[in-house]
Amino acid sequence: MFQIKNGKYLRKGERKGLKIIIVGCGKVGTTLVEQLRQEGHDITIIDKSPERIQALTSLYDIMGIVGNGASYSVQKEAGIEDTDLIISVTDSDELNLLCCTVAKRVGDCAAIARVRTPDYSTEVGYLRDKLGLAMIINPELEAANEVARILHLPTALEVTRFAHGQAQMIKFKIPPDNILDGMTIAHMGKNIVQNVLICAVERDGEVYIPSGDFQMQKGDVISYVSSRQASKLFLETIGFKTNRVKNTMIIGGGKAAYYLAKQLLHMGISVKIIEINKKRCEELSELLPKAIIINGDGTNEKLLKEEGIEYTESFVPLTGIDEENILLTLHARQISKTKVVTKINRITFNEVISSLDLGSVVYPRYITSESILTYVRAKKNSMNSNIETLYHMFDHRAEAIEFRVKEESPVTNIPLMDLPLKRNLLLSCINRNGRIIIPSGQDCIKPGDTVMIVTTHTGFHDILDILR
Amino acid sequence: MNTSMIRYILGYVLKIQSLLMILPFLVSLIYREPQGACYLAVSLIGMLLGMLMTWRKASDPVFYLKEGCIATSLSWILMSLYGCLPFWLTKEIPSFTDALFETISGFTTTGASILNNVEGLSHCALFWRSFTHWIGGMGVLVFLLAVIPLSGGSNINLMRAESPGPSVGKLVPKIRHTARILYMIYFGLTVLQLVLLLLGKMPLFDAITTTFGTAGTGGFGIKNDSLMSYSPYIQWVVTIFMILFGVNFNVYYLLLFKKFKNAFSMEEVRYYLLIIGAAIGIIFFNILGTAANAFDALTHSSFQVASIITTTGFSTVDFNLWPESCRFVLVLLMFIGACAGSTGGGIKVSRIVIMIKNIGKELNSYIHPKSVKTINFENKPLDSEILNSINIYFITFTVVFTVSLFLLSIEGHDLITNFTAVTATINNIGPGLELVGPTCNFNGFSNFSKYILMFDMLAGRLEMFPLLILFHPSVWKDALSQKFSRE
Known part of the structure; x- marks a missing residue:
C-alpha cells in the first residue's frame, strides 16, 4: 500500500507534490504557503523569528525551521538534498541571492529569489543567468507594471496580458444606461463585435462562466479577452472613452x-x-x-x-x-x-x-505568488504541454491559464464543439504564431498553439485537465 | 468553539474503535468462547453510533489549540467508556468502576490492574486488555491523522495534545506522512518483537499479548505472576524491546533514512541510556548477595529497570522485597520516565535534563550575577518559552500529584502504598510498592480512590493540560452557549 520515495511515504495513486522550501515568512511568504499548500505540495518554511514559525505551523500543515535560511546547516536540516524548489523571499535582496546560491551548490534544486531594489532591477537578467536561478521576482516592479497598464486604459478595472502581450484580458463594470445592460452574450456577438469573448461575469458576489444565453445587467463586472487592437475598439463601440490618462x-x-x-x-x-x-x-x-x-x-x-x-x-x-x-x-x-x-x-x-x-x-503579493505558481505547475506537469501564464480572477474564484501545446495529444486537431470539455470552463483564446483567434466551435487546437482557458476549477497543470 | 468538528472527530474515533474491537471477536472464534458475541455486538453498536456522528460533515473544518485539546481528551474519555463495555457486559469484571479502571489503565498504557486472578479471564478479554495498550501507546488520534484526510492544517493541534513531550515536531512537512511514518515504525518494531519471542518458543497467544504490552509500554500480563515464569531469553527480549519502545521515535526515522550521525547524537537518548546503565549498576550490586547467581541478578535488575523507566510495569521478580536503596531507585525512575516522542510515560528524560540544566544556570548566576547564559539542548539554544512551559508542567504535575495523594490518604492505607499508587498511575507504570506492589493489585482501594487514580492515569498520559482544560469554566460556557443559540 505504501511506497518510499525521496524520504516520503505515499499511498499509491496519491498525486505527488513537490518538495518546496520557502525562506522568509513575510507577506509574500505567507501567501505562497497558503496557495502552494492548497495545491498539495510538501512545504518547509525557514525564518529567523520563532514566533512567525510557530504561528504559521499551527495554522497550516507544514514544517517550520528557525534559523538563517542562507546557512548551509539550516538548509541541510530542511532537507535541501531532495528538495525540488527553494523560494527565498526575505526582506533582504542580498540574503535572498545568497540563499539561492548556497542552495544551488548543496542540492540539485530550482531556485527563485525576490530582488526588488532598483539598484539591481536593470541587471536581473544577468544575475539570473550567472547565478543559475529559475526566476527572479520583483513584486514592486510587477505591481507598478499593472498600475501602468490600468492607467493606460483607465476605463478598465484590471488589464492582464497574455500571449506575450498579443492578447489582453480586461475587466470592467457595466455602468447604468450602457447598451450592454439587458443584452445576451449571443446577441452581442452577432450584432456588435465578433472578435471579443466574455469569459467571466461577477454578479452579487457570484462568479459565472457565461454561456451564449447569459443576459448581462448593469453593475455586472465583466472580464473579456480579445487581441490588443480589438479590445480598444470594443470599449469604444459600447461607449467608453479609451484615452489614457495625461x-x-x-x-x-x-x-x-x-x-x-x-x-x-x-x-x-x-x-x-x-x-x-x-x-x-x-x-x-x-x-x-x-x-x-x-x-x-x-x-x-x-x-x-x-x-x-x-x-x-x-x-x-x-x-x-x-x-x-x-x-x-x-x-x-x-x-x-x-x-x-x-x-x-x-x-x-x-x-x-x-x-x-x-x-x-x-495586490503585489498575489501577483508574485501567481508567477511562482505558474512556474511550480509548469514544473510538475508532463511533456506535451506547458503552463505559460496563470492568473487568478475575482479573489481566486476563477483561474485563467495559458497553456503551450507542444505536441499531438487528445485535444489537438479536433473541432472544439466535439471536445468533451469540463463544465465551468471556457476556451477563450488561441494564439497561433502571434495571431489571436477567438475560437468558435469549428476551430481546433494545433500543436504549437498557446491556448488560454478560464475556469472555476483549480489546480490545472496540464492541457489534458480541461477534458472531462 | 467548533463543536461540530469535535463531534466529527469523536465519531471517527468511535468508528476506528469499533473496527478494532472485531479483533477480540475473532480471537473468541478461535478459542470458541461465548463472550465473543458481546464484543461483536458492542462493535456493531459503536459502528452505528460513529456513523451517525460522522453523518453530517463539520460545517467548518478549522480548529485551534483549544478544540484540539478538548477533542483529544474527550476522545480518550469516550474510548475508555466504550472500551470497558465488553468487560462489564460479559460480567468478567462485574463492577462498572473496575471495568473502567481496567480499560483506562489499558489505553493510558499504565497496566495497573484490579483483577485478583488474571488467568481466570477468557482469551478474548485478555487479548482486548493487551490490545488497548497497543492502541493507546501511539495514540488513536495519531492513527486518525494517518488514515483519514482531515482538511485544514490545524491538525497539528490534535497531535500536540496527544503526543508526549515538551515540544512536538514533525518528521516531514505533511502531518499525514508524519503520522504514517510513526505508525510504520511502531508496527515494524512490534512485528520484530513478536518474531523474536516466537523464536524463544513462547506460545503464540502469550507472545502477541506480551508484545502489545511491551510496544505500548503498558504492562498487562496474562499470567498472575507477570513474566516471572518465562525463560531468561524471553525476559531479555522483552527487556531490550521495552528500552527500544522508550526511545524517541525520531531516532528510528533518522536511522531509516540513513542519517546515522544525527540519530546517534540525540542528547535525550544518550541521557536515557546513561540513566538506565547507572540504575542497572546500582541495583545489580545491591541484589547480588541475595540472588541465585550473577546472571540472575543482572537479568532481574535490568528487566526491572527497563520496565520501570519505560513505564511498562512488567515484573520478573517481586521487587517490593528488594533492599530499600533499590526500591528508592525504582521509584525515582518512575518519575523520570521514557523519552519524549516514545510510547512511554513519566515526566520524560528531556524535561528532567532541561530542568537540571536550568538549575545549573541558576547556580551560575549566583556566582556571576551578571552572566548571560543560554541553555542548549540537542545542540540548539532553548527558547525561554519552552523552559517556562516545562517549569509550569512540573508545578502542575506536583499539584495534581499532591491533591491526589491527599484524597487517597483519606482511605487510610499507609503512605508508601498511597504514594506509589499515585506515582504508578500518574506516570502510567502500573505496579507500585507495598499493597500495590508487583504481586498485588489495586483492588483494595475504594471506588472513590479508583476514580482519582483513573483521572491521574488520563492526566499523565495526556500530559495534564489537555485534560485540565476541560475543567476550565469558559470551555463549558462556550459549549453551552453555542448549544442554546443553535436551538
Whole structure:
C-alpha cells in the first residue's frame, strides 16, 4: 500500500507534490504557503523569528525551521538534498541571492529569489543567468507594471496580458444606461463585435462562466479577452472613452512609486509624487528628474487639495500602510471623478474590501505568488504541454491559464464543439504564431498553439485537465 | 468553539474503535468462547453510533489549540467508556468502576490492574486488555491523522495534545506522512518483537499479548505472576524491546533514512541510556548477595529497570522485597520516565535534563550575577518559552500529584502504598510498592480512590493540560452557549 520515495511515504495513486522550501515568512511568504499548500505540495518554511514559525505551523500543515535560511546547516536540516524548489523571499535582496546560491551548490534544486531594489532591477537578467536561478521576482516592479497598464486604459478595472502581450484580458463594470445592460452574450456577438469573448461575469458576489444565453445587467463586472487592437475598439463601440490618462498623482515615494513613475514618464504621462521623507525626496528627484516631487504628508487633506487632487486625472496611493491607501482612495473618489488605483499589500479582509467599491485594486503579493505558481505547475506537469501564464480572477474564484501545446495529444486537431470539455470552463483564446483567434466551435487546437482557458476549477497543470 | 468538528472527530474515533474491537471477536472464534458475541455486538453498536456522528460533515473544518485539546481528551474519555463495555457486559469484571479502571489503565498504557486472578479471564478479554495498550501507546488520534484526510492544517493541534513531550515536531512537512511514518515504525518494531519471542518458543497467544504490552509500554500480563515464569531469553527480549519502545521515535526515522550521525547524537537518548546503565549498576550490586547467581541478578535488575523507566510495569521478580536503596531507585525512575516522542510515560528524560540544566544556570548566576547564559539542548539554544512551559508542567504535575495523594490518604492505607499508587498511575507504570506492589493489585482501594487514580492515569498520559482544560469554566460556557443559540 505504501511506497518510499525521496524520504516520503505515499499511498499509491496519491498525486505527488513537490518538495518546496520557502525562506522568509513575510507577506509574500505567507501567501505562497497558503496557495502552494492548497495545491498539495510538501512545504518547509525557514525564518529567523520563532514566533512567525510557530504561528504559521499551527495554522497550516507544514514544517517550520528557525534559523538563517542562507546557512548551509539550516538548509541541510530542511532537507535541501531532495528538495525540488527553494523560494527565498526575505526582506533582504542580498540574503535572498545568497540563499539561492548556497542552495544551488548543496542540492540539485530550482531556485527563485525576490530582488526588488532598483539598484539591481536593470541587471536581473544577468544575475539570473550567472547565478543559475529559475526566476527572479520583483513584486514592486510587477505591481507598478499593472498600475501602468490600468492607467493606460483607465476605463478598465484590471488589464492582464497574455500571449506575450498579443492578447489582453480586461475587466470592467457595466455602468447604468450602457447598451450592454439587458443584452445576451449571443446577441452581442452577432450584432456588435465578433472578435471579443466574455469569459467571466461577477454578479452579487457570484462568479459565472457565461454561456451564449447569459443576459448581462448593469453593475455586472465583466472580464473579456480579445487581441490588443480589438479590445480598444470594443470599449469604444459600447461607449467608453479609451484615452489614457495625461497626469497622475502618487502618494508615497517607495520602490513601487519609483518603478511606476519611471514607466509613466516613459509613456509621456506627467507624474507628481508626494513623499514625507525629505531625504527620499532628494533621492527621487535625482532618479526621476522629470517628475514633480513634493515633500509633505500625503495624508494631509489640505496639502492634497493644494496640489490639485480634484483636477488630477489619476490618483495612486502607494504608501506602505494599507489602511491609509484605502482611506486616500475613498477620499479621492468622494471629491473627484479621478481614476484611482489602490495597492493593498498586507490586509486580507477580502469581503470588506470588495464591498468598499474601491475601483481598481492591485495586490503585489498575489501577483508574485501567481508567477511562482505558474512556474511550480509548469514544473510538475508532463511533456506535451506547458503552463505559460496563470492568473487568478475575482479573489481566486476563477483561474485563467495559458497553456503551450507542444505536441499531438487528445485535444489537438479536433473541432472544439466535439471536445468533451469540463463544465465551468471556457476556451477563450488561441494564439497561433502571434495571431489571436477567438475560437468558435469549428476551430481546433494545433500543436504549437498557446491556448488560454478560464475556469472555476483549480489546480490545472496540464492541457489534458480541461477534458472531462 | 467548533463543536461540530469535535463531534466529527469523536465519531471517527468511535468508528476506528469499533473496527478494532472485531479483533477480540475473532480471537473468541478461535478459542470458541461465548463472550465473543458481546464484543461483536458492542462493535456493531459503536459502528452505528460513529456513523451517525460522522453523518453530517463539520460545517467548518478549522480548529485551534483549544478544540484540539478538548477533542483529544474527550476522545480518550469516550474510548475508555466504550472500551470497558465488553468487560462489564460479559460480567468478567462485574463492577462498572473496575471495568473502567481496567480499560483506562489499558489505553493510558499504565497496566495497573484490579483483577485478583488474571488467568481466570477468557482469551478474548485478555487479548482486548493487551490490545488497548497497543492502541493507546501511539495514540488513536495519531492513527486518525494517518488514515483519514482531515482538511485544514490545524491538525497539528490534535497531535500536540496527544503526543508526549515538551515540544512536538514533525518528521516531514505533511502531518499525514508524519503520522504514517510513526505508525510504520511502531508496527515494524512490534512485528520484530513478536518474531523474536516466537523464536524463544513462547506460545503464540502469550507472545502477541506480551508484545502489545511491551510496544505500548503498558504492562498487562496474562499470567498472575507477570513474566516471572518465562525463560531468561524471553525476559531479555522483552527487556531490550521495552528500552527500544522508550526511545524517541525520531531516532528510528533518522536511522531509516540513513542519517546515522544525527540519530546517534540525540542528547535525550544518550541521557536515557546513561540513566538506565547507572540504575542497572546500582541495583545489580545491591541484589547480588541475595540472588541465585550473577546472571540472575543482572537479568532481574535490568528487566526491572527497563520496565520501570519505560513505564511498562512488567515484573520478573517481586521487587517490593528488594533492599530499600533499590526500591528508592525504582521509584525515582518512575518519575523520570521514557523519552519524549516514545510510547512511554513519566515526566520524560528531556524535561528532567532541561530542568537540571536550568538549575545549573541558576547556580551560575549566583556566582556571576551578571552572566548571560543560554541553555542548549540537542545542540540548539532553548527558547525561554519552552523552559517556562516545562517549569509550569512540573508545578502542575506536583499539584495534581499532591491533591491526589491527599484524597487517597483519606482511605487510610499507609503512605508508601498511597504514594506509589499515585506515582504508578500518574506516570502510567502500573505496579507500585507495598499493597500495590508487583504481586498485588489495586483492588483494595475504594471506588472513590479508583476514580482519582483513573483521572491521574488520563492526566499523565495526556500530559495534564489537555485534560485540565476541560475543567476550565469558559470551555463549558462556550459549549453551552453555542448549544442554546443553535436551538
